[in-house]
Amino acid sequence: MTAATSGKRRQGPRKGDLREKAILDAAEELLGREGVELMTVESIAKGAGISRASLYFYFGSKLEVLTALVGRTVDALAAQAEVAEAADESVEDVVRASVRHTANSWREHGLVMRAAVDLTPVTPAIRGLWTGTVNRYAAAMTEVLARAGVPDPAVAEALCWMTERTFYWASVNGDDLDRTADICAQIWCATIRGNN
């Protein structure tokens, strides 16, 4: 899933796997320090302790590095998501818990998630990773909403994109994510109630 390789390498727990991780770590660090635009193949390579030409052995471009970085984070998100099953509370409680969980994801991975949103228009690969993640979330919420008498998947989808954008801006502006979560949850719940 993480792979976005048009670099020449392929498989095995070789030495270069450490380099690969080092490159991703360097990219993430740069992301926080300079932002996507300023980041250059040169600076990533320097951060990883290799030459520019060597980086091209691992990744075909800056965008491929970023794609792999987003893939890594998206995988982490998916791993945490599976925890949030079980426990059949009221529908509204499930919704509130889900939104709070989303807030935590943005707290922990905001840097890369913001980059994922920013780069969605730029690369089909990242667009796929991000919309895939959101759609998986939307599919899960469609189930929940269906149990509350709101069967149309498009409603859950729209609310998911609301949640995404709202947290994105809150994350960019440094707003309080708890407050953001409350607002989103309020709208989710009101939508359920108002659709009876």
Next chain:
Amino acid sequence: MTAATSGKRRQGPRKGDLREKAILDAAEELLGREGVELMTVESIAKGAGISRASLYFYFGSKLEVLTALVGRTVDALAAQAEVAEAADESVEDVVRASVRHTANSWREHGLVMRAAVDLTPVTPAIRGLWTGTVNRYAAAMTEVLARAGVPDPAVAEALCWMTERTFYWASVNGDDLDRTADICAQIWCATIRGNN
């Protein structure tokens, strides 16, 4: 409002104003044909019938051209928005009318509006134009929602961003905008009802 000038020119209905419009038109055409990434100062200049160096007389960079283009469209949006006052119908009718109006905006100006969204992370100037537009809309809707017993501006804001993103994706994917409008309006109205 449209101005984003660090090019050397300043004012007056001179001959070069035609060029300026020609440049914006060329950029808009290129936007549809090749997309933001492929578009180059060279190609814009060629489209406008001038040399690359001459374009720099009017605009300081490709991004400034795009900013002016977005500004032009955003102004058009604002102009159309003022029409939608008067006529005191029910709150839900106002909401539905507003969403339908938004759908028409995306139908008519989808190309540049998509670009505005895509470039929002890239330029503070475009970010300002776009968030300004959305926030103006949100402020108006806050009034409407307040009349329905939902005074918190953050709710209208979140719903506006939902509307923005949902139409954005629908526009990108070529989905039916009427259907999208229905879904959005449904959520707006349900939120009002559910918040009683």
Next chain:
DNA sequence: GATAAAACTCGACACCGCGTCGATTGTGAT
């Protein structure tokens, strides 16, 4: 522990798009 095939590294190169400068031509006012 020799050796051959890989995995890996890097300097050097050509390319492309950007932004600037200075020199030149067009245009309108007086």
Next chain:
DNA sequence: ATCACAATCGACGCGGTGTCGAGTTTTATC
């Protein structure tokens, strides 16, 4: 006619990109 300013362009240097081929290091095999 001339003067100031609007507009145009060729040519330059710069910085980032991606590739190539020649090296070095690692790993598997005997």
